[in-house]
Amino acid sequence: MKPTIxxxxxxxxxxIATVSKVINNTGRIGEETRKKVMKVMDELNYQPxxxxxxxxxxxxxxIGLLIPDLAxxxxxxxxxxxxxxxxxxxxxxxxCSTDYDREKEAKYIxxxxxxxxxxxxxxxxxxxxxxxxxxxxxxFPLALIDLHLPEFxxxxxxxxHFQGGYQVTHHxxxxxxxxxxxxxxxxxxxxxxxxxxxxxxxxAGLMFEECNVITTDFTVEGSKNATPKLFALKNRPTAIFACxxxxxxxxxxxxxxxxxxIPEDVSVAGFDNTIxxxxxxxxxxxxxxxxxxxGRQVVDLLIKNIEGKTGPKQRIILLPEIVVRQSxxxxxx
Ligand code: RIB
Numbered sequence: 663m664k665p666t667i668x669x670x671x672x673x674x675x676x677x678i679a680t681v682s683k684v685i686n687n688t689g690r691i692g693e694e695t696r697k698k699v700m701k702v703m704d705e706l707n708y709q710p711x712x713x714x715x716x717x718x719x720x721x722x723x724x725i726g727l728l729i730p731d732l733a734x735x736x737x738x739x740x741x742x743x744x745x746x747x748x749x750x751x752x753x754x755x756x757x758c759s760t761d762y763d764r765e766k767e768a769k770y771i772x773x774x775x776x777x778x779x780x781x782x783x784x785x786x787x788x789x790x791x792x793x794x795x796x797x798x799x800x801x802f803p804l805a806l807i808d809l810h811l812p813e814f815x816x817x818x819x820x821x822x823h824f825q826g827g828y829q830v831t832h833h834x835x836x837x838x839x840x841x842x843x844x845x846x847x848x849x850x851x852x853x854x855x856x857x858x859x860x861x862x863x864x865x866a867g868l869m870f871e872e873c874n875v876i877t878t879d880f881t882v883e884g885s886k887n888a889t890p891k892l893f894a895l896k897n898r899p900t901a902i903f904a905c906x907x908x909x910x911x912x913x914x915x916x917x918x919x920x921x922x923x924i925p926e927d928v929s930v931a932g933f934d935n936t937i938x939x940x941x942x943x944x945x946x947x948x949x950x951x952x953x954x955x956x957g958r959q960v961v962d963l964l965i966k967n968i969e970g971k972t973g974p975k976q977r978i979i980l981l982p983e984i985v986v987r988q989s990x991x992x993x994x995x
Contacts, residue, residue: 743957826982827858843899885912
């Protein structure tokens with residue numbers, strides 16, 4: 663298999679960004695480091711010319727898409743819409759699932775540059791900020807979806823997470839719930855949704871209780887294991903807001919194992935309005951993210967960037983919309 667920029671970095675004991683700077687002769691690189699990298703490139707017979715051609719603007723009409731987890735329907739639906747709108751504009755899409763892993767991010771980004779993609783869309787996460795800085799320094803076309811990184815001058819499209827968290831909490835409060843648990847993931851979007859939850863509680867004259875919010879990992883299993891902790895509290899919740907539909911599946915599984923019925927014993931709401939929301943029993947109340955419009959806008963922004971029609975970077979924030987289904991109702995009694 664042809665060596666990649668990732669292999670050169672590992673063998674030379676430097677970052678991907680350093681190798682990229684040596685190839686492109688940009689940035690400040692010590693002579694010793696430069697020699698070491700060049701030596702490794704020779705030893706591995708690494709062909710930087712492929713990367714160089716990507717920087718000479720030769721278009722391959724291909725876009726790279728990095729998403730954290732292709733198995734999560736939210737990301738699968740985002741990928742679907744990105745692919746549809748890219749095809750409509752004459753571009754193919756290479757999809758990479760990074761498992762929230764910074765090394766895989768780096769590996770896929772260097773692979774995509776090896777393949778001379780014209781631009782890359784990053785979805786939801788970017789852990790490898792150093793590599794992102796290098797791509798920006800090389801004026802490589804980028805755009806963000808479901809992600810905003812204020813420290814970087816990049817176009818982005820996302821939903822108003824705060825507004826969505828507020829809407830779903832307001833819905834539960836309007837049904838009469840007063841103790842609402844939250845199952846969240848370690849992410850900026852969850853944090854902003856929780857801010858909306860807090861604001862809705864405050865607007866209803868209710869105190870926010872830290873113990874009512876449990877943060878877990880990104881998995882159904884993590885959510886299922888976290889949910890019972892909410893029922894060990896003195897004030898047990900009569901409703902649970904899961905910060906995305908995948909976590910809501912874990913909540914539902916946990917409630918079933920606790921012998922509780924939904925929504926009679928506990929109401930459950932999610933966020934994303936993915937295909938899961940209509941597949942649960944009962945169908946899930948959730949917050950719709952306008953995934954198709956997000957896909958259209960991020961492809962439009964990236965292609966403008968690829969074609970050099972760049973202006974001021976745009977931060978597009980779209981409105982979420984609550985979708986009420988049978989998983990939420992007034993609390994018993
Ligand atoms: O389901 C994945 C979640 O992570 C979505 O809500 C998306 O917004 C991202 O934050």
